[in-house]
Amino acid sequence: MNKIKSFISKLLKDYFNEEDKKELIELLTISLEEKVEDLVEQGTPRDEAIEKSIQEFGDTEDVLKAFPDKQKRASLINKRKNQLLYSIWGYIIIVGLAIFINFTFFEIFAKIPWFVIVCLGLLFWPITMLYRYLLIKK
Known part of the structure; x- marks a missing residue:
């Protein structure tokens, strides 16, 4: 069994x-x-x-x-999970692009690693989605 x-x-x-x-x-x-x-x-x-x-x-x-009430909740959990995955992939793509631009045009930006600011600023997007997902999952 x-x-x-x-x-x-x-x-x-x-x-x-x-x-x-x-x-x-x-x-x-x-x-x-x-x-x-x-x-x-x-x-x-x-x-x-x-x-x-x-x-x-x-x-x-x-x-x-x-369980119709559970089905609505399950649908919402699945939606939040997809939003979390979307935000993580979006974060990775945008940060990768920022790093690429920063190091490709190295001479123009005079050795300033500005991509770190972009990485930190964008980090709130996946963190917020993770919080929303965990909140509904409880």
């Missing part, structure tokens, strides 16, 4: 806070284990019963449909 618990944990890993997730994992694990036991009683081999139960269980969207 360890396979069932790991399946459900992977299924819900990005969608609920830790307290809700533990409760939901236990609830869904018990439900799937009961289904496996029913299939075993009908004569299906245990490994095959586990696989069949997992396939019939569905995916994350099916689970979230049963």
Whole structure:
């Protein structure tokens, strides 16, 4: 039954806070284990019963449909995660460009590493997105 618990944990890993997730994992694990036991009683081999139960269980969207308020929250968490990733990639690109310009036109800027100011100034963007992501994830 360890396979069932790991399946459900992977299924819900990005969608609920830790307290809700533990409760939901236990609830869904018990439900799937009961289904496996029913299939075993009908004569299906245990490994095959586990696989069949997992396939019939569905995916994350099916689970979230049963919890509409959690689905909205999960959608918001996913949105914040994407915003965080976007800000990190944007930061890397802009800082890389600033470093390139600073060192390519070295003679013009008279050995002043102004890109450090750009790096520090832009750092607030990903930090803010990280804060917003962690705030909603709690």
